[in-house]
């Protein structure tokens with residue numbers, strides 16, 4: 305039987321309405337993600353939550369010449385997970401883009417996520433979170449490249465849409481890479 309893991313991508317305050325880099329309606333996925341958490345906890349499957357965890361002078365911030373306003377600065381409220389997210393104590397937290405000089409959209413980029421998953425015998429990932437067109441897309445594509453079967457929960461993701469079709473295009477790209485989309 306396949307062993308699944310739930311990967312919750314960057315469901316942090318700064319990516320929700322009221323945050324510094326808000327994904328429109330980003331907070332609306334929280335109840336869906338909480339249902340997934342319940343399902344995975346009851347099945348005894350592991351849960352991973354990635355987080356953007358930037359230093360104050362991170363290279364992706366505009367002041368440093370990057371594309372984004374400051375967001376998810378280490379140890380600030382904006383970097384906290386959404387307060388209504390019911391993360392169990394056993395959740396493994398994966399911090400990414402933690403140094404000044406490099407950005408990382410994927411939860412696999414310069415983290416130990418792949419080795420943790422493989423060490424625990426996981427072969428299938430269920431992915432949800434923010435943002436569809438950046439960190440969800442990058443994490444899904446890297447998961448496929450690493451050899452995992454990857455499903456994405458359609459009502460458990462939301463996109464930034466800097467350009468109006470960005471999320472749609474990201475979904476197409478993930479599907480082309482082999483990801484399966486479903487709704488709960």
Ligand code: VGL
Pocket residue numbers: 314319356372409434435436437438439440
């Ligand atoms: C993200 C923009 C900048 C994301 C992170 O989590 O999708 N987007 N940093």
Ligand code: ZN
Pocket residue numbers: 356358364375376401
């Ligand atoms: Zn970031």
